[in-house]
Amino acid sequence: MRRLKLGVLISGTGRTLANLLRLTAGGELPAAVSVVVSSRPDALGNQIARDHGIPLVVVDARKVRDIETFSDAVYRALDEHKVDLVTMAGFLRRILIRPDYQGRIVNIHPSLLPLFGGKGMYGERVHRAVLAAGMKVSGCTVHFVNEEYDAGPIILQACVPVLEDDTPETLAARVFAEECRLYPEAIRLYAAGRLRLEGNRVCILPEPGLEG
Incomplete structure (x- = not known):
């Protein structure tokens, strides 16, 4: 079983992110969270990423309304951190599915x-x-x-x-x-x-x- 690099997408409290971090820290999940992408600068989950020293990228959905521009910004963060699997965790903005991410994004x-x-x-x-x-x-x-x-x-x-x-x-x-x-x-x-x-x-x- 390979160890995955996870990209976690959030918009809110980050409860699911916190659960994933607890499991990865305890060795119960063959993964590590490489980057958190948030659609809100005021999302409570942003602080969870900061507290764990995980790179946080905020793409403000209220300012970046065009879906192509928004999706491109999300993928730039995921590409930079070479994620294997993207986990949506209370992410409230739709993104376009890039061909190389087909079957690599779960919710x-x-x-x-x-x-x-x-x-x-x-x-x-x-x-x-x-x-x-x-x-x-x-x-x-x-x-x-x-x-x-x-x-x-x-x-x-x-x-x-x-x-x-x-x-x-x-x-x-x-x-x-x-x-x-x-x-x-x-x-x-x-x-x-x-x-x-x-x-x-x-x-x-x-x-x-x-x-x-």
């Missing part, structure tokens, strides 16, 4: 896609929609990123129950606990070369030596 979404995904569906909005729909289960999805919001090939999903007395906050906490487990598992599979894209499907290959 985690706090619902069971394709339900409750798409533009504007993030954070508490997702959990409110789940509760309003009367769902009995929710969960999270790790997927490869394409140029549509939350529409790329699904790698892994995990379910959590929706309880009768749930609020958006209690449901969010239960889903985030699964995100903290599922996202690293997807990264491990990628590092082990066990993810194969077949059209819009992701096949998880068996561990070497366990075929058949």
